[in-house]
Amino acid sequence: MEWYLKVMRDNYANFSGRARRKEYWMFTLFFMLFLLVPSFIFGVLIGMFPNYTVLISGGIILVALYFIHLVPALAVTVRRLHDTGKSGWLYLLVLIPYIGSLIIFIFTVIQGDKEDNKYGPDPKV
8 A cells, every 4th residue: 555655645747767566566456446446336336226326426436536546557657667768658559459558568567677777766776
């Protein structure tokens, strides 16, 4: 939770610098949990009370949660790419169906540069 809060509070729209694998993946884990848990709850509520009020209110809350996390998710991914020595502009590869997302996934999994690179000092030090 500490890494999630670090991204949301300290680096909300910070696209410069570097992000460790742990920072990226812990943020991603909590981001997915914050989307999946309400989705499950609204799914159960829609099953119990099949009306449009629950559907619309659930949809509004989920969309709001997504948009709150959109900028930090982009920022932490760009900083993760910086940690591996890649430009943040490579994130545009996700626009290529299937292959682009796989390439970005591989870049986020590989270990970052151990020494300083042009994006900043090693965040592990």
